Amino acid sequence: MTERIVGTERPESESEPTAGDRDVVLRGSDLAKTYSSRLPFGRSVEVLTGASVTIRRGEVVGIVGGNGSGKSTLMKILVGELDADEGTVDVNGRVGWCPQDELLYDRLTVEETFRLFGEAYGMDPTEIESARDRLAETLDFEEFLDYRIDRLSGGNRQKINLSIALMHDPDVLLLDEPYTGFDWETYLAFWDLTAALRERGTAVAIISHLINEQERFDRILELADGTLTDVTDEGSSQAGEEGVR
Numbered sequence: 001m002t003e004r005i006v007g008t009e010r011p012e013s014e015s016e017p018t019a020g021d022r023d024v025v026l027r028g029s030d031l032a033k034t035y036s037s038r039l040p041f042g043r044s045v046e047v048l049t050g051a052s053v054t055i056r057r058g059e060v061v062g063i064v065g066g067n068g069s070g071k072s073t074l075m076k077i078l079v080g081e082l083d084a085d086e087g088t089v090d091v092n093g094r095v096g097w098c099p100q101d102e103l104l105y106d107r108l109t110v111e112e113t114f115r116l117f118g119e120a121y122g123m124d125p126t127e128i129e130s131a132r133d134r135l136a137e138t139l140d141f142e143e144f145l146d147y148r149i150d151r152l153s154g155g156n157r158q159k160i161n162l163s164i165a166l167m168h169d170p171d172v173l174l175l176d177e178p179y180t181g182f183d184w185e186t187y188l189a190f191w192d193l194t195a196a197l198r199e200r201g202t203a204v205a206i207i208s209h210l211i212n213e214q215e216r217f218d219r220i221l222e223l224a225d226g227t228l229t230d231v232t233d234e235g236s237s238q239a240g241e242e243g244v245r
């Protein structure tokens with residue numbers, strides 16, 4: 001089971017945090033994960049073998065890797081949805097999480113969806129309304145607020161999925177393939193939103209196959225063979241090989 005340390009308290013044995021450490025909002029250290037087969041002669045899948053990642057306030061980090069390299073597994077461990085076999089996750093602040101598979105309920109309207117998740121986050125009705133209206137304006141879904149989720153297009157569902165992860169103003173936002181299905185204008189609006197979050201000190205980690213504009217990221221990490229490597233300066237040489245374009 002992953003050891004999760006939430007908040008600013010650190011084990012007594014560790015030395016005082018440095019100024020750089022105080023900016024750390026999320027840290028995964030030496031994470032290992034193998035999916036065991038339930039079948040007697042089935043194959044186990046060793047996905048993470050000691051992956052470490054540190055995410056600091058106000059940075060935008062891209063996480064790339066081939067299909068099946070373990071990006072979603074890593075994200076699920078970082079947000080606490082899945083336990084690692086080994087390693088620790090250290091969280092300092094509120095986490096927002098936008099998974100690849102939407103967490104939306106088909107029969108609710110967009111408005112009801114905001115209310116449901118807002119209440120779960122402990123927000124009051126005024127805070128919920130103002131977050132909803134701000135995000136609806138930025139991502140341009142104001143006209144769909146009274147639509148049921150199952151009546152929305154894929155791109156609009158994805159906008160709501162992203163907004164739900166954002167509405168409680170998290171300190172670190174983890175996004176798994178966030179712009180799949182976005183049209184170009186929404187893609188640009190997404191980056192405006194990310195720039196505004198970054199400006200406010202929110203950290204944003206984005207899993208994507210498609211990193212076609214590297215300058216939008218402060219760092220790019222590649223997940224391969226179970227570990228993460230910083231490839232920020234060699235991104236272009238990875239093109240075509242690992243999906244960094």
Ligand SMILES: Nc1ncnc2c1ncn2[C@@H]1O[C@H](COP(=O)(O)OP(=O)(O)OP(=O)(O)O)[C@@H](O)[C@H]1O
Pocket residue numbers: 035036045047065066067068069070071072073074
């Ligand atoms: N619940 C599970 N049980 C068994 N194996 C799993 C499970 N979830 C994922 N896997 C396997 O673990 C490996 C990593 O999967 P994961 O979804 O984390 O990769 P990914 O990099 O996010 O892939 P993609 O880019 O295709 O979305 C894959 O081989 C996958 O088949």
